[in-house]
Amino acid sequence: MIDFIRELASAAGKLAAEGRRTLSEAEIHTKRSSADLVTAVDRRVEEFICAEIRRRHPGHGIFGEETGRSGDPAEYCWIIDPIDGTTSFVHGFPYYSVSIALQYRGRTVAGAVCAPELGELFHAEAGKGAFLNGGRLRVSATGELSRALLATGFGCVRARMRPDNFDYLPEITRRVQDIRRCGSAALDLCNVAAGRFDGYWEFALQPYDIAAGVLILEEAGGRVTDIGGGGDWPANGFIATNGTLHPALLGCFPEKRSQPRRSSR
Known part of the structure; x- marks a missing residue:
């Protein structure tokens, strides 16, 4: 499962980066306020992720930022943010990401975060450690x-x-x-x-x-x-x-x- 999640996050990140290079003003919209942005690329990336999940796991539920909850209630549910940091994305600041998590009975068991402009892919499975581009991660020791x-x-x-x-x-x-x-x-x-x-x-x-x-x-x-x-x-x-x-x-x-x-x- 983690291989699928990593590959999906990477492909979605590539799609987001390609969309950023051709982004037009007509594709930028607001939600609740002028500071709450969404783009056509957000929606396109989420549609791509959801389609791939449904193709591989049609019985799973999905909760996405742009499309909300879909599918029948299920033990497995995917939690998706197609572009986390849309304002950065719109302004060309590279600090945005694609986030995909899989939950089983409400507990996150696997996930990946792709920062395509930074060339970074983070992933983890419950009980198996966390990784960045294949290298194991460890938090700092700072205590003050x-x-x-x-x-x-x-x-x-x-x-x-x-x-x-x-x-x-x-x-x-x-x-x-x-x-x-x-x-x-x-x-x-x-x-x-x-x-x-x-x-x-x-x-x-x-x-x-x-x-x-x-x-x-x-x-x-x-x-x-x-x-x-x-x-x-x-x-x-x-x-x-x-x-x-x-x-x-x-x-x-x-x-x-x-x-x-x-x-x-």
Whole structure:
């Protein structure tokens, strides 16, 4: 199964990159606001992925960002983000990705994230480790915020959520070495898995943003919780770290502390 997922993510990434080179203004649209973009390429890539899955696994369910849920309820369900980081994609910034995950009875068992402009293909199977272009991944050993490079995003600001990320960003920025904001949750998680980032937090994420990336991170030795340390993610915020740094980053959200709960994912 993982070979199929890797090949599918790679082919979808190639299709996305080809679409980017010929992208026209007429193919760029908005959803809920002018900052919430979707393109004809997003839809074309998702259609391609769904068609390949249905051809190989007609009895499986599918949950895609652009087409929603399809197929009969099934033990197996595919979670798809055809282009995670569409704004980057539209502007020609190479930090976008294709994310494909396979869940069995609600648990992610395999996934791949392809960054075609960067030439990177991440993948993982539950219990078998995480890999980048065939090389095994391992999270960093950073344990102090003062030495940490973190990533985040601002979807919650555009969604007008309160509290939003600006309520936490100034204090976190003062505590860490630096922060990056690149625009693809799937790739941010993969970069934590690769040890490039030490942690990542965000609000207003959806399952298709993170399904594959979470498995890749956990298989590389990382940890994921909500911002209270529990399992209600991404609904109650989302924190992903190398594990060692996790208690320190959780401490940046003191009013959100809760008793840890097992995630249903």
